[in-house]
Amino acid sequence: MIMKIIITRKKIKNLILKINDNSEILISAPYYVSEVYINNFIKSKEDWIKKQLEVIKNKNNNNNLSYNNGEEFIFLGKKYNIISDISLISKCFIQNNNFYILSPDNLFNTKHKIVQDFIIKNLDFIFSDICSKLSQKVGLFPKSIKIRDMKSRWGSCNIKTKNITLNYRLYLKPIEAIEYVILHEICHLLYPHHQKSFWDFVAKFMPDYKIRKKILNKS
Ligand SMILES: [Zn+2]
Structure with a gap:
């Protein structure tokens, strides 16, 4: 070893x-x-x-991957089998239970970059889609969403600038958990604390938020 x-x-x-x-x-x-x-x-x-x-x-975090065939890639809470192949076009895609990594060479760094691009592109889309739906529902609108690799938080909300920052690692979590984090941060625009009034407000739009929170913090 x-x-x-x-x-x-x-x-x-x-x-x-x-x-x-x-x-x-x-x-x-x-x-x-x-x-x-x-x-x-x-x-x-x-x-x-x-x-x-x-x-x-065995932790669900993709941290120890070499992006080789037979490994498992976690995306939005689901496990996919990695199929890595050499191709002139660099790209990743999901088909059935497989996560395809097409790369011009077999080097870790090349494949890692292609996978990161795939994650960011998808997160951008997923975060803004969920955020616009939830904002409409709640009636509170953040000015922007940023994606950052944060060590200890899933999300944060700057009440002054109305910017929401979401943890890059949320791509590992099921959609229902991501929805919870985004709603949580949107609700902070009105309630900048974690008092009862805040949680009551969250529950009004997401009655099952406690279950989602558990899913988020699992493994
Ligand atoms: Zn909070």
Whole structure:
């Protein structure tokens, strides 16, 4: 098993081991500890690390893909089989249960870029479609929607500028969960807090919002 290990020296007393969602093994080590010691430490934790890496691999986040045939690609909460092929035209499309990646070469970076373009193009369309429908329903209209890769939030609403920002990673989630996030942010245009009045307002337009919220935060 190839492990990507990143060692950072810090003013600490003990070794700290962490694994992030990209399967990188992060070691924080005191300045005075030798590399041999660190390597032995990693070796002693190998079984645990392997288990964690397996868990991350099975997480529904597409993070560990190489875009090769036989892998699974998650899009809008559904799993598709990746079919990768060489083609003069770069493109991705979904047909039946398959996610096709047509790329001029078989390199990860080329395919990754093609897949990112596919995701952004589709998200742009999906977000603005859902947003315009929900805005009409609620009677509140954001000025713009931005897509960002955010670490800890699914969406945010700037009440002053009336801009809504949505997390790029929502492309992994089912439509009903995306609808919930967008409605949530639209409702913030009138209620800039999470008090009861806000949730009552959300529920008025989406009585099943609690179920959708659970779907959003699953895995
Ligand atoms: Zn909120």
